[in-house]
Amino acid sequence: MTPIQTQDYSVQFNQDCYPALNTYISKNRFSNIFILVDSNTANHCLPILLAQLETDLTIEIIEIEVGEQHKTIETCMGVWQTLSELSADRKSLMINLGGGVVTDLGGFVACTYQRGIQFINIPTTLLSMVDASIGGKNGVDLDNIKNQIGIIKTPNMVLIDTNYLATLSSREMRSGLAEMLKHGLIHNELYHSKLSNLSNLTLEDLDQLIYDSVLIKKDIVEQDPTEQNLRKSLNFGHTLGHAIESFYLNHGTKALLHGEAIAIGMILEVYLSSILLDFPIEKVNQIKDNTIKLFGKVEIPETDYSSIIDLMKFDKKNDNGNVNFVLLNAIGQPKINCIIDNSLIIKSFNFYNE
Numbered sequence: 034m035t036p037i038q039t040q041d042y043s044v045q046f047n048q049d050c051y052p053a054l055n056t057y058i059s060k061n062r063f064s065n066i067f068i069l070v071d072s073n074t075a076n077h078c079l080p081i082l083l084a085q086l087e088t089d090l091t092i093e094i095i096e097i098e099v100g101e102q103h104k105t106i107e108t109c110m111g112v113w114q115t116l117s118e119l120s121a122d123r124k125s126l127m128i129n130l131g132g133g134v135v136t137d138l139g140g141f142v143a144c145t146y147q148r149g150i151q152f153i154n155i156p157t158t159l160l161s162m163v164d165a166s167i168g169g170k171n172g173v174d175l176d177n178i179k180n181q182i183g184i185i186k187t188p189n190m191v192l193i194d195t196n197y198l199a200t201l202s203s204r205e206m207r208s209g210l211a212e213m214l215k216h217g218l219i220h221n222e223l224y225h226s227k228l229s230n231l232s233n234l235t236l237e238d239l240d241q242l243i244y245d246s247v248l249i250k251k252d253i254v255e256q257d258p259t260e261q262n263l264r265k266s267l268n269f270g271h272t273l274g275h276a277i278e279s280f281y282l283n284h285g286t287k288a289l290l291h292g293e294a295i296a297i298g299m300i301l302e303v304y305l306s307s308i309l310l311d312f313p314i315e316k317v318n319q320i321k322d323n324t325i326k327l328f329g330k331v332e333i334p335e336t337d338y339s340s341i342i343d344l345m346k347f348d349k350k351n352d353n354g355n356v357n358f359v360l361l362n363a364i365g366q367p368k369i370n371c372i373i374d375n376s377l378i379i380k381s382f383n384f385y386n387e
């Protein structure tokens with residue numbers, strides 16, 4: 034697959050990944066290499082990467098615990114300390130090998146260690162391949178508020194090797210699919226309908242769908258890298274989805290994966306689009322049915338509504354005390370900065386539950 038060249042880095046695919054990485058390492062005079070992994074990628078992915086690396090440089094492995102609950106400043110402290118103890122300097126290279134937690138946190142650590150060292154993302158989950166590893170958003174959560182602390186700085190290279198998906202659970206695969214569905218909804222009806230009819234999916238199809246998703250995200254990010262306007266559309270489904278994810282992260286046994294929460298957020302937000310804009314209600318019902326078929330249904334009790342709504346005050350698109358939603362005029366036609374009355378949000382929860 035042809036590499037995707039963004040304004041300041043390239044995204045390489047499958048068999049091109051490791052030759053590109055080895056060339057990059059040999060061309061830049063790095064002092065040493067640090068590979069950040071979590072306990073899953075240490076077992077399943079690190080041996081694949083190490084077998085492909087051709088370098089005489091010292092390679093140090095830094096392992097963090099797996100899971101969103103470890104995407105914290107305390108985990109960064111541990112990584113910064115290890116880098117410092119192992120004499121990482123400004124010519125060290127950090128390679129983040131993992132899902133969204135590893136690439137977001139590793140990118141943040143790399144951008145801040147000694148005011149910034151080079152980093153390469155090697156995403157190992159579908160979600161990080163199509164979203165987290167691309168576009169330069171790096172950061173950590175603050176208590177249960179997602180990505181409250183962070184920085185936008187693009188990686189020096191991204192390597193997407195879909196062989197890493199072989200050991201991913203189907204639940205994690207579905208979580209990534211939610212972001213791909215979002216790319217279709219905000220940007221391209223044809224892409225969305227391909228994803229909605231997945232019954233005969235081959236591995237080649239999946240590779241092409243991932244490639245197309247990366248192209249959609251690249252196209253949006255390049256027009257608005259610092260999220261002043263168009264990039265906000267990538268947050269479709271996330272205003273309510275993030276609030277739902279944050280709420281259930283700390284409540285009982287219902288913790289949801291990011292994509293599972295975003296899938297609910299997209300149903301709620303297409304419904305709101307049908308009330309406030311011209312989005313056709315038949316399409317809303319189709320999207321709801323398809324999404325629930327794929328992701329199942331999470332009952333959201335009425336008693337949780339107000340706490341979830343309250344959590345939207347932490348959404349990063351807010352300004353002047355307003356919660357700004359992204360809605361859809363139609364598939365592929367997002368409208369940013371929509372303000373919505375709480376009574377309608379409650380109506381959307383009822384629509385999801387009914």
Ligand code: GLY
Binds near residue numbers: 165168264267268
């Ligand atoms: N994940 C949304 C963005 O990168 O803007």
